[in-house]
Amino acid sequence: MCGIIGFTGYLETKNVLLEGLAALEYRGYDSAGIAFFHNDTINTIKTTGKVSSLIDKVAISADVSSTCGIGHTRWATHGGVSDTNSHPHTFGKVTLIHNGIIENYHELEMEMAALGKFPVSQTDTEIAATLIDSYYEGDAITAIKKAVVRLEGAYAFCILFADEPEVIYCLRNGSPLVACHAKEGSVIASDMVALIKYSREYFVLPELHIARLTKENITVTDLNDNVFTPKMLYVNWDVTAAQKGGYPHYMLKEIHEQPESLRSTIMPRVKNKQLPDFTADGIPDRIFDGINRIIIAACGTAMHAGLVGRVMMEKLLRIPVTVEIASEFRYQDPIIDKNTLLITISQSGETADTLAALRLANEHQATTLSIVNVKGSSIARESDYVLYTHAGPEIAVASTKAYTAQLSCLYLIAYHFALIRGTITEAQCITYTKQLQSVIPAVEKTLNLAEDINKICINLADKEDLFFIGRGLDYALSCEGSIKLKEVSYIHSEAYAAGELKHGTLSLVTEGIPVIALATQTKVYNKMISNIREVRARNAFVILITNGDCKVDASIFDYHITLPELADNMAPFTAAVVLQLLAYYTSVHRGLNVDQPRNLAKSVTVE
Numbered sequence: 001m002c003g004i005i006g007f008t009g010y011l012e013t014k015n016v017l018l019e020g021l022a023a024l025e026y027r028g029y030d031s032a033g034i035a036f037f038h039n040d041t042i043n044t045i046k047t048t049g050k051v052s053s054l055i056d057k058v059a060i061s062a063d064v065s066s067t068c069g070i071g072h073t074r075w076a077t078h079g080g081v082s083d084t085n086s087h088p089h090t091f092g093k094v095t096l097i098h099n100g101i102i103e104n105y106h107e108l109e110m111e112m113a114a115l116g117k118f119p120v121s122q123t124d125t126e127i128a129a130t131l132i133d134s135y136y137e138g139d140a141i142t143a144i145k146k147a148v149v150r151l152e153g154a155y156a157f158c159i160l161f162a163d164e165p166e167v168i169y170c171l172r173n174g175s176p177l178v179a180c181h182a183k184e185g186s187v188i189a190s191d192m193v194a195l196i197k198y199s200r201e202y203f204v205l206p207e208l209h210i211a212r213l214t215k216e217n218i219t220v221t222d223l224n225d226n227v228f229t230p231k232m233l234y235v236n237w238d239v240t241a242a243q244k245g246g247y248p249h250y251m252l253k254e255i256h257e258q259p260e261s262l263r264s265t266i267m268p269r270v271k272n273k274q275l276p277d278f279t280a281d282g283i284p285d286r287i288f289d290g291i292n293r294i295i296i297a298a299c300g301t302a303m304h305a306g307l308v309g310r311v312m313m314e315k316l317l318r319i320p321v322t323v324e325i326a327s328e329f330r331y332q333d334p335i336i337d338k339n340t341l342l343i344t345i346s347q348s349g350e351t352a353d354t355l356a357a358l359r360l361a362n363e364h365q366a367t368t369l370s371i372v373n374v375k376g377s378s379i380a381r382e383s384d385y386v387l388y389t390h391a392g393p394e395i396a397v398a399s400t401k402a403y404t405a406q407l408s409c410l411y412l413i414a415y416h417f418a419l420i421r422g423t424i425t426e427a428q429c430i431t432y433t434k435q436l437q438s439v440i441p442a443v444e445k446t447l448n449l450a451e452d453i454n455k456i457c458i459n460l461a462d463k464e465d466l467f468f469i470g471r472g473l474d475y476a477l478s479c480e481g482s483i484k485l486k487e488v489s490y491i492h493s494e495a496y497a498a499g500e501l502k503h504g505t506l507s508l509v510t511e512g513i514p515v516i517a518l519a520t521q522t523k524v525y526n527k528m529i530s531n532i533r534e535v536r537a538r539n540a541f542v543i544l545i546t547n548g549d550c551k552v553d554a555s556i557f558d559y560h561i562t563l564p565e566l567a568d569n570m571a572p573f574t575a576a577v578v579l580q581l582l583a584y585y586t587s588v589h590r591g592l593n594v595d596q597p598r599n600l601a602k603s604v605t606v607e
């Protein structure tokens with residue numbers, strides 16, 4: 001949520017900032033702004049709308065050069081979407097940009113008002129600028145440190161002080177900031193995608209540390225002025241991975257990247273093409289010793305991956321597994337102890353609620369394992385163990401390749417530790433691992449259905465309500481299909497366990513209402529067909545998805561999508577691709593902004 005970039009160096013800053021903001025725009029896109037030094041004076045340009053609007057405004061209004069500045073793309077929390085509420089915010093000598101929420105801003109606002117300091121925007125951010133300015137007596141670090149004591153909430157700031165041209169100060173607490181120093185200068189941003197052009201080597205600014213960026217270097221100190229030497233990290237993707245690569249949208253590109261992201265996530269963890277192995281990940285075989293309960297905590301799509309993982313884990317590990325919505329979890333006084341394994345799943349590794357669930361589990365001495373895509377992210381750093389998905393950067397707000405990569409990690413965990421626990425035999429583990437590898441070519445084949453799915457979606461484009469139904473793994477998958485579709489197409493949709501329909505929801509099924517019916521699981525196949533007949537009897541428009549070419553009575557569906565045949569447990573991978581394509585093409589037919597759906601943003605760093 002909110003993209004931040006700061007640059008000081010040897011390039012034209014406006015260009016660096018605007019390019020960086022374009023790369024970060026998926027983190028928030030209701031307004032954007034930059035501030036930069038020119039002739040030792042800070043110039044600020046900001047506007048509502050997309051980064052493209054800012055680019056236009058800069059082109060008209062700022063034909064001046066600069067080599068130091070900060071930029072922001074906003075996802076509004078406090079205060080509506082307006083030019084005034086856009087960042088950067090200036091108060092006195094302080095100009096800053098912010099990602100996060102200052103929870104005690106109202107109290108601080110009162111305090112500042114008593115001092116005769118009145119911000120002009122409705123944002124929590126401007127209060128932070130006002131507060132820092134109120135403590136500023138010529139020493140930036142002292143002012144920042146004094147403000148830290150007063151600020152509650154999560155924040156990442158990049159700050160310019162009018163007295164120090166060419167220098168940027170940064171601070172984080174809860175919200176991410178990564179930085180690098182390259183030959184072009186020093187860069188800091190909320191996400192690696194804005195840095196990759198300059199360096200593949202970077203570091204994560206630790207919480208409650210202050211970074212001081214100059215052209216020549218970056219120094220990091222803690223709040224006691226101790227110099228901190230950051231650990232450098234390296235990304236194994238390059239600038240092209242974060243571009244569209246000829247696809248009209250990131251979402252479509254990322255859907256098509258799934259064979260590769262699955263290959264990169266699965267294959268390094270399969271020893272001799274036979275058995276899962278987590279030695280290189282540093283996950284010990286004894287991780288399940290003494291564990292009597294597994295909790296999976298995550299949000300949105302990552303939580304839906306957990307729903308599929310739960311079925312596989314419970315079945316193979318014979319340990320009770322629950323899946324918790326991370327934003328609810330910590331308020332339920334959950335039972336967590338040292339015999340609990342908490343698995344968090346997160347593409348960004350920065351989702352505030354998932355991070356809070358992890359911290360709660362750490363406090364209770366649970367063992368924590370996270371499945372994360374972004375290296376060095378907060379969730380990865382704060383977990384006992386990390387299993388990285390190697391999906392590469394995911395830019396579209398709708399999560400696709402991260403989801404299937406997360407599934408593959410959950411399957412590998414289930415297989416490996418079921419073998420260690422003796423709940424499956426080695427021969428079974430070899431068979432399952434082989435099945436998982438077969439998913440890679442099957443997903444590739446599924447992508448060939450894209451054009452057929454595109455045509456089917458013409459029928460969905462004018463609908464306002466829609467249902468996904470399934471049983472077992474298909475129900476878990478329905479939840480993902482539903483969020484994907486509503487997120488990018490704005491069609492109201494619900495996922496239902498097919499057997500549950502007649503306990504209430506069937507009253508909503510009327511003539512022509514689309515029902516996407518997943519029937520990939522042999523064990524419940526006949527029951528599923530009966531449920532489809534129930535909706536068909538109410539004249540629903542049925543899109544049926546099966547695993548392999550089942551003989552189905554043609555009167556019960558309007559369209560039948562046949563997945564490449566796989567073992568039942570593997571069907572979630574191929575079916576997920578179909579559901580992603582259904583969402584994607586429906587959004588395209590409705591003429592919507594697929595990659596940046598309204599009101600949403602990638603990486604939800606506020607609670």
Ligand code: M6R
Pocket residue numbers: 299300301302303345346347348349350351354397398399400483484487603604
């Ligand atoms: O970065 P995370 O995986 O923790 O994000 C969790 C959710 O915010 C995310 O999956 C969200 O639901 C997606 N936009 C869904 O496509």
